Amino acid sequence: MNVLVTGGAGYIGSHAVRALIEAGHTPIVLDSLEHGHAASVGEAELILGNVLDHELVARACRQFSIEAVMHFAAYIEVGESMVDPIKYYANNTMSVLSLLKTMQENGVGKFIFSSTAATYGQSEKVPIAEDAPLAPINVYGHSKLIVEQVCSWLARQTEFGFIALRYFNAGGAHPDGTIGEDHNPESHLIPLVFQTALGKRKSISIFGDDYDTPDGTCVRDYIHVWDLAKAHVKAMEHLANGGASGAFNLGAGNGHSVREIIECARRASGAAIPAEIKPRRAGDPAVLVADPGRAFETFNWRPEISDLKSIVGSAWQWHSTHPDGYADAEL
Ligand SMILES: NC(=O)c1ccc[n+]([C@@H]2O[C@H](COP(=O)([O-])OP(=O)(O)OC[C@H]3O[C@@H](n4cnc5c(N)ncnc54)[C@H](O)[C@@H]3O)[C@@H](O)[C@H]2O)c1
Structure with missing residues (x-):
């Protein structure tokens, strides 16, 4: 399939571009x-521009x-979303309405959307299934939930199919070591470690060691970015084969604490990591x-x-060979 990948020059999008190529599809990247x-896109076509540019997106579709469309383009900083909500609703919500309209006008009816576990907020029940209450506690999560709801209505009322993929914590780098995580600012635990x-940092901060968890630090579900990327291809093929629309969790189904991550990173790197x-x-x-479970069953993934x-090992392979991220790759 010919697939428009918005945000395909970002961390997760660039891995999805590779997974699409590997599966025999043709990704066309649109990224501001x-x-x-740019170096993360490799051999794929790269269109430089904004999702909000209706004419540009329409031209690309034709x-x-x-x-x-696989839609990764968004702002991702939870803290910033609380300080500047309009910035997040404009880029994560409003721009998607523009994209969906352009898709409709150009007869593109399949949409894979990067959603997030932040749509659940503080879930009472663990593990979290898709039917858990959706109650985001930050603007970032809400900006994504609105898009999911819009997509549900479009799927009910029009010729439109969507899969919203609610990622838990993405981590790692492509197994061949050529692409990886390079956010600026960086707020994710593994790259910070x-x-x-x-x-490049004096120490890693552990926010709270008195939680009701085995070692007192927060526990999260980490999913390898390459597994995540391949799930997108499966989700798109599911839609192409007439499968039903809906929302799906993408996680490994088990949790690791902050201390466990740091310990694993110490073993991988041999560094003390204060x-x-x-x-x-x-x-x-x-x-x-x-x-x-729902993604396992539905996508056979x-x-x-x-x-x-x-x-952690693949992340270390990337960071140790690219200490300045893509600035090293572009030399
Ligand atoms: N990283 C995670 O652990 C995680 C977890 C849950 C959800 N997500 C979601 O996954 C998606 C990708 O995340 P990421 O970590 O790869 O982020 P990223 O910042 O690396 O990638 C986002 C890309 O989108 C581009 N972009 C942003 N707004 C744009 C616009 N209006 N037009 C064109 N390009 C635009 C950016 O230039 C960037 O290349 C996001 O939608 C994010 O909300 C990420």
Whole structure:
């Protein structure tokens, strides 16, 4: 299939581009490069521009006979979303309405959407299944939930199929070591831990060590970015084969604590990685773990390399060979 990949020069999108090529599809990337990296796109076609540019998206749909859209383009900083909500509703919600309208006008009716576990908020029940209450506690999560709801109505009322993929914590890098995580600013635990290992930060902060978890630190469900990327291809093929629309968790189905991640990173890198205990952050649930059963059954997909050692090991392979991220790749 010919697939428009918005945000395809970002961390997860660039891995999806590789997975699409590997599965025999043709990705066309549309990215503003506000946060992405041209070098991460490799051999795929890259259109430089904004999802909000109706004319540009329409032209891309026609020129490349686009059959499906994978939509990764968004802002991703939860903290920033609370300080500047309009920025997030404009880019994560409003721009999607524009994209969906352009798709409709150009006869593109298949949509794979990057959603998030943040749509659940503070779930009472763990593991979290898709029928858990959707009650985001931040603007970022809400900006994504609105899109899911719009998509549900479109699927009911029009010729439109969508899969919303609610990611838990993406981590790791492509197994061949050529693409990986390079966010600026960086707020994800694994890259921050390795920045500490590389001496770019003095220490890694642990926010709270008095949670009701085995070692007192927060527990999260980590999914290898390459497993995540391959799930997108499966989800798109499910839609193409007439499968039903809906929302699906993408996680490994088990949790790892902050201390476990740091320990694993120490083993992978051989570095001491000093850690500092800080007070809890508001709104951080003790445990967030997915029930990924619906995706397993519907897409016939399983995470293959989402054990902690593979996630952290592949991340270290990327960070140790690209200490300055894509600035090193582009040299
Ligand atoms: N990283 C995670 O663990 C995680 C977890 C849950 C959900 N998500 C979602 O996955 C998606 C990808 O996340 P990521 O970590 O790869 O982020 P990223 O910042 O690396 O990638 C996003 C890309 O989108 C581009 N972009 C942003 N707004 C744009 C616009 N209006 N037009 C064109 N391009 C635009 C950026 O330049 C960037 O290349 C996001 O939608 C995010 O909300 C990520």
